[in-house]
Amino acid sequence: MATVTDNLAQLRPDGSLRHLLTLQGLSRAQLEHLLERAQSFVRPVGTPPPMSTLLAGATVANLFTEPSTRTRVSFELAAKRLGAQVVNLEVQLSSRVKGESMLDTVFTLESLYVDAFVVRDAEAGVPGVVAAHVAPHVSVLSAGEAHVSHPTQGLLDALTIAQRKQRFAGLSVAIVGDIRHSRVARSAWHALATLGVTDLRIAAPAVLMPEAREFAGCTRHTALDPALAGADVVMMLRIQKERMGEADLPDAAGYFAAWGLTRERLKLARPDAIVMHPQPMNRGIEIASDVADGPQSVIRDQVRNGVAVRMAVLAEALTSRGGTR
Ligand code: CP
Numbered sequence: 625m626a627t628v629t630d631n632l633a634q635l636r637p638d639g640s641l642r643h644l645l646t647l648q649g650l651s652r653a654q655l656e657h658l659l660e661r662a663q664s665f666v667r668p669v670g671t672p673p674p675m676s677t678l679l680a681g682a683t684v685a686n687l688f689t690e691p692s693t694r695t696r697v698s699f700e701l702a703a704k705r706l707g708a709q710v711v712n713l714e715v716q717l718s719s720r721v722k723g724e725s726m727l728d729t730v731f732t733l734e735s736l737y738v739d740a741f742v743v744r745d746a747e748a749g750v751p752g753v754v755a756a757h758v759a760p761h762v763s764v765l766s767a768g769e770a771h772v773s774h775p776t777q778g779l780l781d782a783l784t785i786a787q788r789k790q791r792f793a794g795l796s797v798a799i800v801g802d803i804r805h806s807r808v809a810r811s812a813w814h815a816l817a818t819l820g821v822t823d824l825r826i827a828a829p830a831v832l833m834p835e836a837r838e839f840a841g842c843t844r845h846t847a848l849d850p851a852l853a854g855a856d857v858v859m860m861l862r863i864q865k866e867r868m869g870e871a872d873l874p875d876a877a878g879y880f881a882a883w884g885l886t887r888e889r890l891k892l893a894r895p896d897a898i899v900m901h902p903q904p905m906n907r908g909i910e911i912a913s914d915v916a917d918g919p920q921s922v923i924r925d926q927v928r929n930g931v932a933v934r935m936a937v938l939a940e941a942l943t944s945r946g947g948t949r
Pocket of ligand 1: 695
């Protein structure tokens with residue numbers, strides 16, 4: 625199924641964004657444009673969020689067959705703040721449980737004038753299959769595809785780094801934890817490598833390291849301390865329990881002892897290093913609570929930036945459509 629995504633054009637012939645399934649293959653200029661547009665939707669904490677009628681008359685459907693808090697809610701808020709209508713399909717209450725396929729569900733919603741599908745699925749390739757079958761005026765935006773990609777997370781991570789560091793060139797970024805199962809790590813790698821980060825480090829126990837053909841250009845560490853040394857950005861990842869068998873699950877206390885980010889370990893990074901985590905967090909397993917809530921943490925900024933990034937992506941995809949509606 626992955627070949628469908630690989631071969632599918634995300635851009636329209638005029639170069640505008642139609643689908644967002646992966647950051648792989650998008651140019652630096654395209655990523656910078658999306659980040660600039662997202663930044664235009666950022667407001668200071670405590671002030672009202674931006675509201676617009678840009679997408680008035682459009683309808684966005686959230687199709688999440690895997691759990692989500694941040695991505696689903698922020699896509700919904702993003703669409704509503706741009707004036708669109710939003711449908712959240714409750715999969716467990718839908719005819720999917722009677723055996724209706726994903727595509728028949730999509731065709732049904734398309735008949736109800738849905739203009740964009742936001743798709744999260746545990747199976748690799750599903751967003752691409754949906755994108756390959758929708759009508760020409762309809763967009764598909766991935767909200768997380770198995771372990772493969774999470775493009776809006778990659779964008780919001782890049783935006784958060786840009787806000788704090790004002791550059792990508794010259795930064796040392798350490799991505800730490802369950803890299804093997806992480807769509808967040810893959811999209812961060814695609815985004816940050818394209819945007820000019822040259823010192824990208826991935827760090828994981830050997831069993832959670834991805835295959836050698838992946839993460840080209842990253843240095844690999846099977847111990848935490850060397851990966852943290854002098855880092856400007858430390859991105860901690862959750863153990864993806866849902867993608868492992870019981871036998872593969874690391875012991876929580878042992879994992880924290882070897883891989884948990886503590887205040888003491890964070891001192892190995894630069895004094896102005898920022899700490900990121902896509903959430904949900906396993907506090908006390910991959911990150912200590914006092915680091916997650918500490919002065920170097922930008923985890924809440926990441927969440928806030930998620931709405932801005934999703935507003936930018938929805939605006940790009942739905943305001944440059946041609947064709948029959
Ligand atoms: N970061 C992220 O994708 O969080 P959710 O699973 O809650 O959407």
